[in-house]
Amino acid sequence: MPRENLRQLADELRLEMIDAVSVTGGHLGAGLGVVELTVALHAAFDTPHDRIIWDVGHQAYPHKILTGRRDRIRTLRQKDGLSGFTRRAESEYDPFGAGHSSTSISAGLGMAVASEHLGIQRNVIAVIGDGAMSAGMAYEAMNNAGDMDARLVVILNDNDMSIAPPTGALRAYLAQLVSSPVYRGTRDAAKSLVSKLPKPLHEPARKTEEFARAFFTGGTLFEELGFYYVGPIDGHNLDHLLPVLDNVREMEKGPVLIHVVTKKGKGYAPAENSADKYHGVSKFNVITGAQTKAPSNAPSYTNVFAETLIQEAQNDPRVVAVTAAMPTGTGLDKFAELFPDRIYDVGIAEQHAVTFAAGLASEGMRPFCAIYSTFLQRAYDQVIHDVAIQGLPVRFAIDRAGFVGADGPTHAGNYDNAYLGAVPGIVQMAAADEAELRHMVATATAYDAGPITFRYPRGDGIGVDMPARGEILPIGKGRLLREGNTIALLSYGTRLGEVLAAADKLSALGFNPTIADARFMKPLDEELIARLAQDHDVLITTEEGGLGGFGSHVATFLATNGLLDGKVRFRPLMIPDRFDEHSNQNDMYAAAGLDRAGIVQTALTTLGFDEAAMKAALANA
Numbered sequence: 001m002p003r004e005n006l007r008q009l010a011d012e013l014r015l016e017m018i019d020a021v022s023v024t025g026g027h028l029g030a031g032l033g034v035v036e037l038t039v040a041l042h043a044a045f046d047t048p049h050d051r052i053i054w055d056v057g058h059q060a061y062p063h064k065i066l067t068g069r070r071d072r073i074r075t076l077r078q079k080d081g082l083s084g085f086t087r088r089a090e091s092e093y094d095p096f097g098a099g100h101s102s103t104s105i106s107a108g109l110g111m112a113v114a115s116e117h118l119g120i121q122r123n124v125i126a127v128i129g130d131g132a133m134s135a136g137m138a139y140e141a142m143n144n145a146g147d148m149d150a151r152l153v154v155i156l157n158d159n160d161m162s163i164a165p166p167t168g169a170l171r172a173y174l175a176q177l178v179s180s181p182v183y184r185g186t187r188d189a190a191k192s193l194v195s196k197l198p199k200p201l202h203e204p205a206r207k208t209e210e211f212a213r214a215f216f217t218g219g220t221l222f223e224e225l226g227f228y229y230v231g232p233i234d235g236h237n238l239d240h241l242l243p244v245l246d247n248v249r250e251m252e253k254g255p256v257l258i259h260v261v262t263k264k265g266k267g268y269a270p271a272e273n274s275a276d277k278y279h280g281v282s283k284f285n286v287i288t289g290a291q292t293k294a295p296s297n298a299p300s301y302t303n304v305f306a307e308t309l310i311q312e313a314q315n316d317p318r319v320v321a322v323t324a325a326m327p328t329g330t331g332l333d334k335f336a337e338l339f340p341d342r343i344y345d346v347g348i349a350e351q352h353a354v355t356f357a358a359g360l361a362s363e364g365m366r367p368f369c370a371i372y373s374t375f376l377q378r379a380y381d382q383v384i385h386d387v388a389i390q391g392l393p394v395r396f397a398i399d400r401a402g403f404v405g406a407d408g409p410t411h412a413g414n415y416d417n418a419y420l421g422a423v424p425g426i427v428q429m430a431a432a433d434e435a436e437l438r439h440m441v442a443t444a445t446a447y448d449a450g451p452i453t454f455r456y457p458r459g460d461g462i463g464v465d466m467p468a469r470g471e472i473l474p475i476g477k478g479r480l481l482r483e484g485n486t487i488a489l490l491s492y493g494t495r496l497g498e499v500l501a502a503a504d505k506l507s508a509l510g511f512n513p514t515i516a517d518a519r520f521m522k523p524l525d526e527e528l529i530a531r532l533a534q535d536h537d538v539l540i541t542t543e544e545g546g547l548g549g550f551g552s553h554v555a556t557f558l559a560t561n562g563l564l565d566g567k568v569r570f571r572p573l574m575i576p577d578r579f580d581e582h583s584n585q586n587d588m589y590a591a592a593g594l595d596r597a598g599i600v601q602t603a604l605t606t607l608g609f610d611e612a613a614m615k616a617a618l619a620n621a
């Protein structure tokens, strides 16, 4: 495409993206901010031979539209549709999949080194945001790259935003680079610098006045780490971007870091004017920007956690909260309004968040580390090494535990039951409903004997009556909700609602199931589980987690104690051992057999009903 048409292309691309996301929902602000950068990268580089790696991947919608996926862009994040992130399986133009942040420089370095080994001349470009640049992994990668000649281009997309405004010293440092008086606007400044550049880079550079304007005088953090630093440049100006990218394409060796300044939500007023720059949106009206939110009669689990933590903090000055760049997602923005001095947003730095909380706990504070299940994976060693081995009472509020729907497999909260279950001495709780969550926050506040965790899913509660204050639960004790016979249903977490509905269905079929809520996965309520196993023909566990979790712990307990040697038939219902594609949560429950129909079916088949008998029974119920 002739370069004079690229501006028009960018404008059309922006409109197309706004229109598409208005019908699908998804990540909007980040993509709007990189429209020109996307166009410039595809104009300057030869993809898919050259590799563009988008960090997180939430800003890659314009890239998807330009790389053969325009006809499917209105299927974004829908079942069987395009992923909301980059995915190798989706397109040859996505050389590396993402969803979690700060992986792009490491992956890019690996690709650049591989190209050298294979004797392939190729450009590798990692595009990373200022928020993602707060994570340790980015520095581990730069430290490694800065010591090599690998032909790696890192584009730092600095929009002065993470999901919330970024925190920490890096933000101030980048702002200083952007506004520095030594950021020179003269051709002379560039002339004095071009001699430092890798050979082929400096000749064309001399010719470009805009490029000359784009030079900082050196001595930046990135230069100290061994990168050629170019910038800051206006990421919405194609006349600034293109000459720089053309020059970098010709370089003989790297690494180079291009500091690009953009605006999150650029070109769509409702996004530009909103506090979160429309980071993640539901379906919306393009004219007004108003988002459609499904009505609900119940508060979200996230809000119940935040409100209860506020109650606890009002009574106990030792309660403090830690988030890794997710103040709104975890509800801690509300806590921050009341206790600005007792909340710590450490940036995208889950490992640090956990060890920082361990330090707080070691001095007698009562830290709540609120992290999504999927992101806590990043800090697994810290949970074991810094918290559990030392028996430190860090409270882990694990949000988005279980199916997350549209974000897909990178964000699935399927694993915490298993990965935390393997840690000796940790207490694990799962809330069955919003009132239970309130009790668990209170229980965690009061528990000083070691690490304690409670998990709850994405979405709204079920509308139960809320106790004014949380009660402190006895550690390791479940509760019996209905005492029956033959079939025992033991639930861990919010599947309890479906268990109750399944029990009603089974009652209509003439059964009288026993129902229990385990509340704790660790320690297990062994007395309760033994009773259920001894007194019933069928024992079914339900949980919103995968292999190695609650069901596996119950199975181990039963087997070890000879409780599987008798009459009981044990069936653990859990998230299947596979990476589920993005979809909606309800479909995912059904596909996993974790809805009422699945539970009834498991109960009947375990009792020996064949398909025909089951159909007949259900038809008559």
Ligand SMILES: Cc1ncc(C[n+]2csc(CCOP(=O)(O)OP(=O)(O)O)c2C)c(N)n1
Binding pocket: 030, 033, 056, 058, 059, 099, 100, 101, 128, 129, 130, 131, 132, 133, 157, 159, 161, 162, 163, 264, 324, 325, 326, 348, 375, 378
């Ligand atoms: C390890 C990890 N922690 C948290 C997140 C949640 N998250 C997704 S995007 C984002 C902000 C990223 O900011 P930035 O890199 O500056 O990109 P921008 O959205 O501003 O373009 C966060 C915190 C994540 N994806 N991965």
Ligand SMILES: CC(=O)[C@@H](O)[C@H](O)COP(=O)(O)O
Binding pocket: 027, 056, 058, 099, 100, 163, 280, 329, 400, 404, 407, 458
């Ligand atoms: C890209 C990313 O990691 C986040 O924006 C995530 O999609 C947020 O998920 P929630 O919408 O569940 O807060």
Ligand SMILES: [Mg+2]
Binding pocket: 129, 130, 131, 132, 157, 158, 159, 160, 161, 162
């Ligand atoms: Mg940013």
